[in-house]
Amino acid sequence: MKQIISLEHNKFEFTKAGGEVFLSKMDEINWDNATFLVCIVETQNEWLVPLIIKIYNSQGDYLQVHIGAIPQTEVVVGFPLSALDAQNVFLPRTPGKLKTLVSGTKISKSEITRISIGTCPNYQSQSFNIKEIYLDSEEPNYLLPEKKLVDAYGQDKTRDWQGKTKKEEELLAYLQSQLGKKSDFPAEWSKYGGWRKKQFKGTGFFRTEHDGQRWWLVDPEGYAFWSAGIDCVRPEVQGLLDGIEEFYEWLPDKSKEFEDMYYKDEKGMHYVDFSLANLIRAYGEEYKGSWIEMTTDRMKQWRFNTIGNWSSLDFIKEANIPYVLPLKGFPSTEKTIFRDFPDAFSQEYKAGAVNFAKQLEEYNEDPYMVGYFLTNEPLWAFAGDINLAEELMEKKETLDSKFVFIEKMKEKYKNDIQAFNKSWNVNLQQFEDLLIPMKSPSTCSKQAKLDLEDFTKELIYQYTKVVCDAVKEIDEHHLNLGMRYAWISTENIFEGSKLFDVFTLNNYSMVPNETDITDVSKKSGLPVLIGEFHFGAIDVGLPSTGLKGVTTQAERAKAYRYYIENAAAMSNLIGTHYFTLNDQAVLGRFDGENFQIGVVDICHRPYEDFVDGITVAHERIYSVASGLESPYSERAKEIPRIGF
Template sequence: MKICGMWIFTVLFVGSLQVSADEQLLFDFSEADNIRNAEAKGSSISLVTNNVGAAVRVDTGSVNKWPGITLYLRGGVDASAYKTATAQITNPGDVPLTVYWRIDSEGRAVEGNKNQRSASKSITLAAGETKRMRYPLFPHIDYPGVNPDEFFGMQGKPFSNRHALYLEHLRSFTFYLIQDGVSRSFEIGKIQLENKRPDENRGVKKAVIPKKIFPMIDEFGQFKHADWPGKTHSLKQLKQARIEEDLFLNKAGRPASWNRFGGWKDGPRLEATGWFRTEKYEGKWYFVDPDGNLFFSLGIDGVGFSSGTILDDREHWFECVPSDTPKNAEFWFGYKPGLKRSHWYNRDVRAFRFHKFNARRKYGENYEEEFAETACRRLPAWGINTLGNWSSPDVYLKGKLPYVAYLRPQSKRVEASQGHWGKFCDVFDEDFVMKLKKQLSRYPIAETINDPLCIGYFVDNELSFGDTVSLAVASLCSPADQKSKQVFIADLKKKYGDIHALNSVWKSEHASWDDLLDYTEAPDLEAARADLEAFYTKFVRTYFKTVHDVLEEFAPNHLYLGCRHGSHAAINDVVMQANIEYADVVSFNIYARYLSDKASRLTLAGNKPILIGEFHFGALDRGMFDGGLVPVADQMERADAFSQYVLDCVKHPNVIGCHWFQYVNSPTTGRVWDFENYQIGFTDVCDTPYSELIEASRAVGEQLYRK
């Protein structure tokens, strides 16, 4: 049976069939008689049988922005007894595919208005691959009288988990793709609830709201209206924690299997060059440390002080903030938020660094040196052998641990380009090369060039390369003085000679080449596609080659570690081929509960070593308001997820390291530039390590080199 249409009511509902004590089957798509009440959006659907059994196939069109299917749970389903929903997803196509799953839920009506909550996650599948998609279910707790909008400047809000659902009434499941202009297909197999909760954790809960919410942040930057294991209650406790940790660090030491760099002391000995390099040994890629030992890089990003949080218009949130006197001036700073959705957009505001201030209270007047020394003692004792990206030079230049360094040339941008973190650099402008060289010749990067502890350099982070014409179109839409635009038009002149020849191909009406230079509208994309794609390829290859050549000139002994491709960004073949050709390592930031959820992304690197630049897990059981990009239930699951992720990386034939993001939690009330307030640190705002995660990382550190 096959049904097509933009909006069609047709579905596959099997009801709630019990399959075991710990599972509840919702859909199995085994019988056509079960088809009722569904919505297909910009797609057609049909029942099929694939390699894992009965499924519904969704064939998308090439027009609708989010083509897919919504499966309605007639009458709603109570999922409060379960921690996880799962679905079998198949990609029957010949290219990788990312499928999104949104769950919609409905709470009790308040004053006639329905309370509805939704949450989404995604999975990427290789061509022909089937995966079991796992969806963590977080229960929403009602907080009467609390308006989440009151808590501005923070992504996660107190009394409101953005990942939570009304589990007592799941209303629908929507599976969809993000339109890329090509018809695609995917198949959905058995969907069920799994992993039962203890009886005491089920059912609707109402929170106890303090009569007076503000102030809600205590003198240490912690949430005031809750308690939890490890919370700091006094200055005496803060200082005592340092004494107790010193005793632990004096006894702990580094894993016995490590050499002085954290490499495999008793493992195979390869050529020792005095520098870090990569080599494929017995079918698996590795770093090789300066002594010639195999080295898996297990790192933590951002080892240093946390960002500050904005106080303007929120002063009443905070119980006690030191005044901005000369003694405390180093903990205060000015900022002008650039996010248009910000409450403070384009305003000059003041921000305070609770984490850094707590460090002075904990370590004394020489706190910066003591903090850095403690970090260098901690990481090996925690089973961590690498200082990851964005770590402070005050830490990585102490000569204690291997590290990676970061370059981001603040050069001229392509004005019409767009990206998640900003506009793309103009790689044809001499300013690009100049800024790269300037960074390499100045502190702190200049200090890394002759340092054997420096593994190599990441250059840029999560760049928005777009599709195979995007940077070419952006160049044409930029002003006449844009260098990339001038280079593109020079290429077109060389190819066509006469502007009228170009007009006939592009279906344009430019009077002259100068007219095209001044023109800032996009061309007919299909008519100009061949030329746009050619220049896009030139642009991307110039980017990677320029970085490679400058690093080869200034730091020939160190590795080019790539550009840290974002976890969800589309990466086309042009980008990957240039990355593979010019970088020593392909780097990805991969946020997923299981590495296998993003396995197809790793295949994009071909036979190249891979370094994972970011991953993390967060939970809400320790006074924070957001579990980050991959939330889990609690600290124990956080520790388990860390262990599984790292050991899966160790086993992968191409992965040579993975770095956790980040050393310390985001500020409770949001960091200044994008208001993240994630519980994703190895330590909290009071510099207190999370014991469950530390125990897990110590155990993993001992297993990095086991056969």
């Protein structure tokens, strides 16, 4: 049943600073039978304007929902109220909607007192129209206007910019001119991209060493190696197709010639790939080999010495460039403790880890493999200083980790339930009563909170150790590069980190903070690798800058040089990997991101100003890392990020 939420006005206008507006008459709203909060919205800017909905309780806590919608297009957005439990960080796409990010405090429908609508800071003033906002007991129909937004080459049809491909003849001539080049690393670099002017003991595989002044990677021949990498080195750039087919100007039949540009994922979602279509136009059936040839040359010409995460295995096999490997299918359990955090003490988790590790067998003897990542940005860690043990005790399900906790409480309190009761300020008959779900047990007493915090650390250590033991059993040669945490959201992340060989985290900033990097290295006892960073600009054909924004490609070059050269000067950093080779699809990838973050556009044209900065930075990394030269000092002018 549809229940309209009244609006005082339909147009919402915000300055560059963003802001929020509270909806009125919330006491008239009945949430009992509602399953969706629905908003019909049209943003007025050509750039992405995030719609931010905050749902508050009486204590002032709130759940925050960032929603991206295709710019200047009327879009129906449906927020499932089941997501109020904050268990899901990212929500699935629906037609017209881009990325959805959920953060903040879990809130039940009965607790809701206020709702606000707003947006975040942006490069310019922002506005959007909300035609209607309402509650419903059913998921809405995602109706869209009839319009063409994407041209035949996968570019934004509604805008123009310098470097946009206008004709097929132009596309073909350019791509065909990119073959037959044979670039190589500089003469002072080893075949792996290491630095011949500094040598350690070679072992035939990559390893780490501290020379008394700083950390280094060491290549298989023993040369000092600083990893200048790039993620997602692959020809594919998949954009969502389901429900938005009419937005594309050109969609060929799924014939043999263009069948590879269509893709269906394991969830049944359909995608279209104009990056592949453009390669097929230029190179025909040999497009894969031609792309490998072109991209191998570019990697060496631009002085990237590492193929980063999520890259093409076909490319890795042919390029003879060092690479890192993302392991697939991190072990989970049928019943989880919080989000993707498994029942870490269960046999199910241990068995999953053993199977997970087996994928390393085929890479065991490859000297070009630097190491492997266990997973990427675990979602449980997005929740900050989450008390996993408390989440465990609130579960209705019986998990093995709960039995382990009970045994530890028995041991600590010498099997004396009265001593436990006094310490926790509870009244249990026996320790096994802890199997019964407890609401917010950390609030029972100070000691209860401490006991739960201690067990949270044990859970994270076990979570880490089980997997690290399994992979090391299979592969003793390559580096365990860790979990690729999104950021240091809690000190508990360091539990078990000494079982890695390198501590990797993603770092979206204008420059890594040396104090923070030193702190991570000190607490983990390891060298640090940055797995992701990027900069996007607003002078070409995508509506989002990504997580760090500047105005032009020339400013991107400054930003890259400043970031990587200052990173190389930090004694605890051993590499940075840029995200990504390609721009994202203009109507969004699987989760809705459509960032202008690539080194090349959808037609495989490099952004030349940006590439110039990349190349200069890479040619200086060893002289900067060794202290022979100072890092680049000119900072790019940052603008508020457009996108999330």
